[in-house]
């Protein structure tokens with residue numbers, strides 16, 4: 271675990287509602303960094319005008335990168351998990367295969383497809399898309415992970431999505447897998463995505479769902495809070511409002527995603543037990559897979575239980 275001191279008040283900034291601009295808020299929940307156990311308390315509020323839940327104050331952009339260290343799960347460089355390595359690889363590979371299966375229901379991918387993944391992390395999804403379909407793949411992340419093998423064949427851009435210059439390039443598919451809840455300007459991101467879509471292109475967004483079963487179970491220890499990285503907590507209603515406000519329309523809405531809801535079931539229990547001490551993934555990996563085995567009868571119904579995730583497939587409004 272990385273030793274850090276608690277963030278001081280100068281590291282934070284107050285934000286207005288990302289959707290309606292109101293500064294009137296009500297407290298929602300106070301959270302800790304349950305995932306890594308770094309010190310600090312972080313406040314989430316609800317907009318008094320429109321009901322959007324978001325972190326306020328939030329860490330300034332230049333402060334947040336310290337919270338995305340090498341332990342951060344989406345930036346996983348660790349590949350050696352001892353005897354569980356094959357199981358871990360299978361689980362991670364399955365996550366990318368789930369993403370491709372989800373996307374393929376709405377858009378046939380092929381060698382001429384142009385695919386953009388916003389918040390691409392280590393790039394495993396794009397590497398899989400390229401390997402399977404031969405598509406042109408572009409990835410963006412604000413953390414430079416260009417050293418990873420998966421980003422080898424990827425046109426990787428480091429920085430903020432809406433500051434990239436793509437010239438005349440348009441994309442058939444733009445994906446945001448657990449990106450929008452980290453974003454510092456989600457409406458601008460959604461509008462940028464709309465503008466970058468090819469005529470019949472699709473945007474696929476997956477985020478944790480605030481109005482879900484695991485939120486009701488775990489509340490201040492809900493893994494979807496992921497303080498301080500998560501800036502916005504989307505209910506179904508607010509997510510769809512944001513998409514409409516960005517000039518897109520919904521092709522389909524799913525009360526699940528490619529990311530296993532079981533992770534939230536497991537992590538919420540662990541967070542309640544650990545009370546902010548941080549989850550040691552190397553120790554948690556055994557109970558994680560054991561729990562998954564025990565929960566497997568329940569998880570058959572995962573897609574109907576509204577456990578934790580949501581995805582939206584959308585397109586440009588004509």
Ligand SMILES: [Zn+2]
Pocket residue numbers: 287288289290291292317318319320321322
């Ligand atoms: Zn609002």
